Amino acid sequence: MKSKDLQKLVFCKYEQGDGPTKIFRDLNGFVGLCTVNRWCKMIRGTGSIQLSTSPGAPRLARTIALEFGSKIFGEHGIFQQDGAKPHVHHLTQEWCQDKFSSFIDKDHWPPNSPDLNPLDYSMWDEFAIAINWKTVISKTTLIEELKRAVKEIRQDVILQSCSSWTIRLQRVLKNDGCYLNK
Structure with missing residues (x-):
């Protein structure tokens, strides 16, 4: 939602x-x-809900995203976010433009497209399989388990997921921008 x-x-x-x-x-x-x-x-x-700034803790998320992206993809990675409010906020957009050598800004990424988001079409399944829910009994153990499970995702799965992105993009274009059939 x-x-x-x-x-x-x-x-x-x-x-x-x-x-x-x-x-x-x-x-x-x-x-x-x-x-x-x-x-x-x-x-x-x-009388209304007005959010004037981007919610969340962007400094931590931004630092982690930059470090992870540089480590995994080096200079050849392309950074794309979804349409979440913190991601489209002008300060977030400016920061990404300054920090990432290749960045797809909010006006050029496809909105709500699970076919073009590696997390949606590949990574969440791999992540969910790696989680041992039996060890989760509190917020602290949940965080520990999520950190452990994300390290279990095989690098070849991550790289394959990201490298298939351009092929998926071409398929979406051939499908007139509509969702892909499995």
Whole structure:
């Protein structure tokens, strides 16, 4: 579910009299309680949810993305994000343009295309198989297990997934921009 859709849902539930805790429970973990509280406070104060800056912790994510990309792909990698609000924020776009030798900006990447996102068409399956859910009993053990599992993804799978991107792009173009059939 997109952030805007979640914001609309929180707004409607709040307008119907639901409190932040009930809204949080109803959303079943899609949005954290702190975020729901912040959005409800915005609704009380302004009558709407207005986000003026890119949410999240971009410094950490950016540093990790840059280090990982350089290590895996060297100077030959092309960096592409999805249409998430933090990714299309002008400061994120400027940072990526400055840091990556090849970068597909928000106006040139295909929106919502699982056929052109290596994570969607390849990596998530490999990652999910590597996770040992029996070891997860808390947030801390979940984080530890995710870190361990991501290291289990074979490098040949990563490289094959990324190298097939241009072929997939050509197939999408031949298919008039529509989703690919498996």
